[in-house]
Amino acid sequence: MVENPMYSTAVGLILHGQKNLRDQGVRRISRRSGFPWVFGKVRSLFGKSDD
Amino acid sequence: MSSYEEDVLVAIDIGTTKICCLVAEQTEDRGLNIKAIGSAPSVGLSMGRVIDMGATVNAICKAVEDASEKSGYDCQSAFIGIAGEHINGIKVRGSVAVRTGIVAQDDVDRAMKSAMIMNIPSNCQVLSKIPLEYHVDDLVGIVNPIGMRGAKLEIFVHVFTVDSNSFDDLRQCVDDAGLQIDDVYLESIASAEAVLTPAEKQQGVALLDIGGGTCDMAVYVNGAIHHIHEVALGGDYLTRILSTALNISWETAELLKLSHGCCHEGLIDEDYGIDVASLDGLNTVNVGVSNVCQILGKGVQNIYGHLSNNLIQSGYDDVVRNVVLTGGTSLLMGMPELGLEYFNRQIRVGGPNFRGAMAEWSKTPCIPPPWA
Known part of the structure; x- marks a missing residue:
């Protein structure tokens, strides 16, 4: 377990998301990809993903 | 959609100096396993408002790409934080x-x-x-x-x-970066959820999230959020006054702050000189650590002073029993010691507890001072 004050906000947002998931069942669409860098490059080049 | 996908959460902290993308998996016991932290310098925001949409979109893309590469997930939606005087x-x-x-x-x-x-x-x-x-x-x-x-x-x-308008601009930047927004949440409350204990919230606590460009204060009393305030002073401000006072470049001042920065003179055992590049980069300038400490100390006192005045003006000064520091600038040596003298309350530096592959990596975000 690590305490790092630099990431308090980001972790807090994740905790908020976790609560949302539990309370409201928000959809999750972050998919595991075999070629994650490809999606990142596409996003960088064209601004938006292709979905 | 498989259950595996449902357990992945992505958050983006869109700050004034850096954009941070965090990918986490939920563990079976409802804990969090941080898979990756991606970050990129932020240049398109000022005081929580977007001032350059193209630069902001690019920085979001870079941070998300970084996190995607490290985690192996294609991040398509995220929880977003928002802050600012607006x-x-x-x-x-x-x-x-x-x-x-x-x-x-x-x-x-x-x-x-x-x-x-x-x-x-x-x-x-x-x-x-x-x-x-x-x-x-x-x-x-x-x-x-x-x-x-x-x-x-x-x-x-x-x-x-x-x-x-500020809200829609931020949403547009995230949209242009190719991400859907799961939810937008107030950053000061997000930090508080990650750092404060239920007992602290119940007793009365002021969380000071001191980042690069801003400092967000969130006041909790009787377990609930009662007051928020933001000042446009943070780590960048400390670097700027160091740069001006010593007549050195911003970059040199930032390195000096990270490597030898301290804001409480009581923590410096002995004074010694450090050679840093002069403003023109052709020579070196010898600066004493106690001088650096005095300059940073005045800057931090100015930040604390703004927040202390707001606590008094808002009527919460009497009910705040504890002060908790968080954010990157809270890592500056002497912050809690000076805060204790300034606020005269229990004070600690707090961060979120998390596990995962990136936990060890994220333990040392900056160069520690030689006496740390």
Whole structure:
């Protein structure tokens, strides 16, 4: 377990998301990809993903 | 969609100096396993407002790409944080008759609806509404009234509004970066959820999230958020005054702050000189650590002074028992020691507890001072 004050906000947002998931069942669409860098490059080049 | 996908969460902290994308998996015991932290310098924001949409979009893309590469996930949606002076908190009250004599969810919903009948400026929209407490008849301080018997239900709500244009600009940047938004949340409350203990929130605590460009203060009393305030002073401000006072470049001052920075003279055992590049980069300048410490100390006192004055003006000075520091700038040596002298309260530096592959990597975010 690590305490790092630099990431308090980001972790807090994740905790908020976790609560949302539990309370409201928000959809999750972050998919595991075999070629994650490809999606990142596409996003960088064209601004938006292709979905 | 598989259950595996449902357990992945992505958050983006869009700060003034850096954009941070965090990918986490939920563990079976509802814990969090941080898979990756991606980051990129932020140059398109000022005080929480987007001032350069293209630069902001690029920085979001870079941070997300970084996190995607490290985690192996294709991040397509995320929880986003928002901060800035354009966010206002208003406390409102709603009241309804309890229909069946026992408070039900419907009564709570109607009470909330009643509270939300308020005049919101045309250029603002509601970001979030947080119940502070409920009253059932004469019984006050109720956290959850459902199932309680009574004739009248009152709700007290903290409503946070945001400037519509700033909000839409930020959403547009995230959209242009190819991400869908799961939800937008107030950053100061997000930090508090990650750092503060329930006991601290109950007793009365001020969380000072001191980042690069801004410092967000969130005040909790009786377990609920009661006040937020933001000042446009943070780590960048400390670097700037160091750069000006020593007549060195911003980059040299930043390195000096990270490598030898301290803001409390009591922590320096002996004074010694450090050679740093002169402004023109052709020579070196010898600066004493105690001089650096004095300059940074004055800067930190200025930040604390702004926050202390706001605590007094807002009427929460008497109820705040503890101060918790978080954010990257809270890592500067001497911050809690100087804070203890300034606020005269229990003070600690706090961060979130998390596990995962990136935990060890993230343990040392900056170069520690030689005496650390």
